[in-house]
Amino acid sequence: MYAEPLYAQQIANIAPAPAVFPPHIGTGDDLPLDVGQVMHFARGEEIFGQGERADCLYKVVSGWVRSYRILRDGRRQIEGFHLAGEYFGIETDDSHHCSAEALGPATVLVVRRSVLNELATRRGNIATTLFRLAMQGLQRSREHIAMLSHKSACERVAGFLLDMAERADAVKALDLPMSRQDIADYLSLTIETVSRTLSQLQADGLIDIPRSRNIVLRDRLALEDMCE
Amino acid sequence: MYAEPLYAQQIANIAPAPAVFPPHIGTGDDLPLDVGQVMHFARGEEIFGQGERADCLYKVVSGWVRSYRILRDGRRQIEGFHLAGEYFGIETDDSHHCSAEALGPATVLVVRRSVLNELATRRGNIATTLFRLAMQGLQRSREHIAMLSHKSACERVAGFLLDMAERADAVKALDLPMSRQDIADYLSLTIETVSRTLSQLQADGLIDIPRSRNIVLRDRLALEDMCE
DNA sequence: CGTCGGGTTGAACTGCATCAATATAGGTGG
DNA sequence: CCACCTATATTGATGCAGTTCAACCCGACG
Structure with a gap:
């Protein structure tokens, strides 16, 4: 037995809200943990x-998640990596346009739309939150387009490292939970190019790679310049 | 004097709606012409x-519109072309992330958010419509990403022609209102590559180009195969 | 110690960009 | 109507970034 599709008319069905918008005001509202079920997923699950x-x-409660799409030609396009506190699986219509897997052991809060629906009728700011989350996805898509449309391999990799470091709150040492293949599929490059580019950045002294998934940002400014 | 920002809490502020979602059902609801002002724009305005x-x-009431973004490095990324019946200028927050220009003489229905806001409180399906429109933008962005992430110049151009033909309801003869530069900036190619690719498609007998902006689709199936 | 998956490095190829020249179409004024 | 001008478009020649194919390396784990 399935829940009703959410979103449009769900958002349309809610009572008047405290109205805190535009988002830059920062409502701070969020989904409480008790609205759903916390589930555990193993690496690759x-x-x-x-x-x-x-x-x-x-x-995401803890760990990392990747969401990806298999395209008609069989290639895998990674849409994004999600870490603690970030939402995923928000859809336009009633079916998932992508898959999601745990990169490593991960705990995830799973909220049924039906529950959300009910909740939203009582607390309007939940609808606001949902809308904002959906719009954040649009924002991210636009950035992805800007990246794909004109950035070189080097700019992509540098930008990726900075983005990951920022989101993981890593000042220097950065532990990447994903494989080179994952990075390549996210940046739309080949695994070889990603590897070569990282080696080059290391040779230039911008980063250090003690172990393949452990990267130290040595010259953050230079990396930022690189991304323009 | 400005209108209040719309969307999130506006959508949150509306009364229960007839609830026709998901969109594939096709609600048919739309903004009536009298909710806004019909304005005329000259070519390039x-x-x-x-x-x-x-x-x-x-x-868009009549004509074509392009929406585009100037990126940090000065390059222009065309986000999309809009033709009669299509919406544009829907934003995540309270400022436009892109510009919009008339490709040729065009008439456009301009609806103030404040008016929409008022309208939405009375007719819930307007909020549904708005949400659907925003989500269509997300859908289109994802397709754009898929295109940019792995398609060759040839596939991009062929796909572009088919897309345009479909949206303009052109069976064979297709009148493109945009320049080669516009197409290039949309597909993230150079103007030379677009031109060369079109010439190649013509040489292969898939299309015919009687005049540069007038293209005849001779072998639609082959074009479709190409996009696969 | 061997094996296996993930990662790196090398060499050759290629598709698209770049630079440059030429062609064509619209528009304007004589 | 033609001559001219500027935009836009096409075509050619060359270079290069990133792909492809292939070999090799390394660390984890039996």
Whole structure:
């Protein structure tokens, strides 16, 4: 038995809200942990699959998650990496347009749309939150387009490292939970190019790579310049 | 004097709606012409500019519109072309992230957010419509990413022609209102590559180019295969 | 110690960008 | 109507960034 599809008319069905918008005001509202079920996923385990009915919304509690799409030609496009506090699995319609997997052991808050729906009728700011989350996805997509449309391999990799460092709150040492293949599929490069570019950045003294998934940002400014 | 920013809490502020979602059902609801002002723009005229306050929503009545962004390095990224019946200028926050210009003479319905806001409190399906429109933008962005992430110049151009033909309801003869530079900036190619690719498609008998902006699709199936 | 998955490095190729020249179409004024 | 001008578009020649194919390396784990 499935929940009703959420969003449009769900958001349309809610009572007048305290109205805190535009988002830059920072409402701070968030989904409480008790609205859903906290689930654990093992490394590589699928959280949901492309095409499956989308009757839940997800939030990373701990660990990392990747969401990706298999394109018609069989290539994998990684749409994004999600870490603690970030939401994923928000859909336009009633089925998932991408799959999501745990990069490593991860705990995820799973919220049924039906529950959200009910909640939203009582607390309008939840609808606001949902809308904002959906719009954040749009924002990220636009940045992805800007990246793909004109950035070189070097700019992509440098930008990726900075983005990861910022989101993981890493000042210098950065532990990447994803493989080179994951990075390549996210940046739309080949695994070889990613590897070569990282080696080059190391040779230039911008980063250090003590172990393959452990990267130290030696010259953050230079990396930032590189991304323009 | 400016209107209130719309969207999130506006959508949150509306009364229960007839609830026809998901969108594939096709609600057919739409903004009536009398909710806004119909304005005329000359070829190349700016409708709104990147960074300007976004207090209106736009719908093409006749003609074509391009929306684009100037990136930090000065390059122009065309986000999309809009034709009669299509909406544009829907924003995440309260300022426009892109500019919009009329490709040729165009009439555009301009709806103030404040008016929409008022309207939405009375007719919930307007909020549904707005949300759907915003989500369509997300959908299109994802397709753009898929295109940029792995398609060759040839696939991009072929896909572009088919897309344009479909949206303009052109069975065979297709009148493109945009320049080669526009196409290039949309597909993230150079003007030379676009031109060369079109010439190649013509040489292969897939299309015919009687005049540069007039293209005849001779072998639609082959073009479709190409995009796969 | 061997094996296996993930990562790195090398060499050759290629598709698109770049630079440069030429062609064509619209528009304007004589 | 033609001559001219500027925009836009096409075509050619060359270079290079990133892909592809292939070999090798390294660390984890039996």
